[in-house]
Structures are given as C-alpha cells and as structure tokens.
Amino acid sequence: MEDVCKTVNIIPFDYAISVIGGKWKMHILFWLWKKPVMRYSEIKKALGAVTHKILSDKLKELENDGLINRVEYPQIPPKVEYSLSEKGKALMPILHEICKWGHENIPNDYKK
Template identity: 50%
Template structure:
C-alpha cells in the first residue's frame, strides 16, 4: 500500500518558522508575555516602530495560527485586546532563550536587556 499523505512541512523547525518567522511576530509575541494588551500598547512597545498596517497583518496571522486571541468590546471608541493562547504561551521559553542568546552575543548593539 502506497503512502499518499501530503505534508505541508518537511521538518518541525520549518513549521515553527512559518508560524513565528519574520521580523515582527516574535517581538509582538514577546510583548504579550506580560499579559493582555491593546493594539496601541503593542504598537508603542515594539521597537523599532512597526507600521499600523504591518502590526494589523501580523496580529491577524498570529490569531489565525492560534497563538493569540482577539477580544473586541462593543464600545465607542472600539476597544480590542490581544492575549496569548496556551499555544502562544508555550513559545515563551523559546523566545526567552533567543532573547538571552541575542543579549549574550550581541549586547553592544542592544538597547534593552531581556526580561527576567
């Protein structure tokens, strides 16, 4: 019997980088590790500054991939909050290690130290 399964990824690292890869997603996720945040709070904390359009796109992709949840409140002006899901929170040890590695090896070029 022939195996007809079709896989989207060859390796686990391929899948992980597809979900969190790029310049902005890890930074956005890392900000949310402290808890629920509004769009403007994320925008303010992500350095260097990300455009509103790019942040909106990244948040939508992170939500689609199940790493964050988006809660919309029916108030005027609109209020939207973002929170890590359990799946998103499971990335925090990995992102902490990446942050530590970057600080250890590139500390002369880094403005902020990783959160303890």
C-alpha cells in the first residue's frame, strides 16, 4: 500500500476538495446552477440556516477561486448579483452526477 501512496498524485484531488469542500460551497453552487443570477438575500433565503458571516466568507472564497462572478452595481441601495463563472459552470456536470446519485440512493425516510 505504501508504494501506491507514493505513485498516486493526490494534488489535483486535494485542490478540487479545497475549492468546493465544506458545508456551504456546494449548496451555493447548486442554487446558482438552478437560478443563474442571484442576489445575496436570495442566496441567504435559499440556504436558510447559514449565518451572514459564513455566507459572506464562502461567497468571497468562491469568487477568489474563480467559481462565481460578483457584479456590484453603483446605486443606492447597493445591488450585488452572483452567477457561475465559466470555471464554475464546468463543475455542473459533476454536480449533476452527484444529484443523480442522490436521487438513486436517498433513503425513504431521509429528511433535511
């Protein structure tokens, strides 16, 4: 087993998990997949239990990693919209497969 660990390149997997890992990032990407442009308040409402700080942090991380676009409109009150970037859209086939797997394997008594 030790030889396998030396020959397997974990770096791409590690990078991918660092970009999409955690409780909220995939949820944010899911909602931006289903509704291509969303304002902060819409994302907050869709996610429900997320705190403002966590949501703000995760949106910044996703933007810094190039998965989402943030457009700020210079008006009063300020208007900010989020959408998937091309890099983020490239993840959607993977997200679709995760959703498909969930549909096929969800227990009858599963509750969110």
